[in-house]
Amino acid sequence: MKHLRSVLARATLLALALATAAQAHFVWLERDSATGDVAAFFGEWIQDLRETEDGYLKIITAPKAFASDGTEIAVTRAHNRLPVAANEAPGDLRLTAFYWSEKSKTLSHYQAKLGRSETAAKHALELVPAAADSNTFTLRLRGAPVPDADVVLFTAAGWSRTFKTDADGKVTIETPWPGQAVIEVAHVEKTPGEHDGHPYDTLRHVSTLTFTAK
Numbered sequence: 534m535k536h537l538r539s540v541l542a543r544a545t546l547l548a549l550a551l552a553t554a555a556q557a558h559f560v561w562l563e564r565d566s567a568t569g570d571v572a573a574f575f576g577e578w579i580q581d582l583r584e585t586e587d588g589y590l591k592i593i594t595a596p597k598a599f600a601s602d603g604t605e606i607a608v609t610r611a612h613n614r615l616p617v618a619a620n621e622a623p624g625d626l627r628l629t630a631f632y633w634s635e636k637s638k639t640l641s642h643y644q645a646k647l648g649r650s651e652t653a654a655k656h657a658l659e660l661v662p663a664a665a666d667s668n669t670f671t672l673r674l675r676g677a678p679v680p681d682a683d684v685v686l687f688t689a690a691g692w693s694r695t696f697k698t699d700a701d702g703k704v705t706i707e708t709p710w711p712g713q714a715v716i717e718v719a720h721v722e723k724t725p726g727e728h729d730g731h732p733y734d735t736l737r738h739v740s741t742l743t744f745t746a747k
Contacts, residue, residue: 558584560593561715561741562617562628562647569621572614573598573628573645578715579687585613593643596630601651625651633731640726640733644740658720658738660684660704666744669705671698674720674738678702685717688746708746716742 561578564571575593576582584590590613598606598617601624608628609616619626625648632641644656650665658679660670672679684696684704689712698704708714722736 558582558589559717559739559741560596560628560630560643560645562626562645562743563713564619564647564743571617571619571626571647572611573608573617573630574614575643579691579693583613586610587612590615592632593630594632596628598626598628599655601625603655624648627655629656631728633728633733635731638732638734639737640728640731640735641737641739644738645743646741647743649742649744656740658718658740660716660718660740660742663703666747668708669703672702672704672718679720682718682720687715687717689713711746714744714746716744 558576560573560575562571562573573596574583575590576584593615596608596615598608600606600622606622607618617626617628625646628645630643642657644658646656646659649662649667652662652664654661654673654676658674660672663669663671672682672684679702680698680700682698684698684706685693686696686706687693688708688710690710692710694707696704696706706716718740720738723734724736725732725734726736727733
């Protein structure tokens with residue numbers, strides 16, 4: 534009985550740790566400046582924390598990547614990343630992945646985009662630039678603007694700032710330093726549903742945009 538309680542306790546702690554990681558982390562796409570290779574990562578970008586298959590990367594299952602024209606692109610798995618066979622595909626690249634927490638009955642929908650050249654949303658939750666390479670965006674959820682939402686900018690200089698969308702879902706960010714930047718936005722829908730056979734009470738969208746500030 535004591536052994537069974539110990540096993541159950543460890544299982545509970547693992548479930549809590551996975552849920553915590555899923556809440557705090559996000560998925561982002563990144564292009565290697567030297568090789569041009571594209572990969573998705575799971576962790577904390579500004580802290581350079583990239584989860585591995587020995588850790589929490591394994592909870593990101595069945596990721597799918599898409600080219601600008603909607604063509605699906607192959608995604609493989611490596612120790613600390615999910616390589617994307619982009620093959621220098623033109624336009625913005627997108628990747629989606631899910632994590633379902635049995636304990637909290639929450640479905641996390643990760644939606645990552647690389648580039649800000651396109652002015653139409655294709656993810657469920659996406660920051661859409663007013664023009665190619667613009668710092669003004671509209672946050673859209675299934676096409677509808679999302680007002681009063683936090684938009685968090687992380688920069689390669691180790692600087693971050695939170696902006697807010699206005700009543701029309703618009704936001705203009707400031708990028709004081711050149712280099713790679715990542716924006717994270719999240720939105721929670723407390724509407725029950727089902728995904729891939731898993732019932733959920735809450736759908737949590739986590740969307741990121743990676744781009745190069747100039």
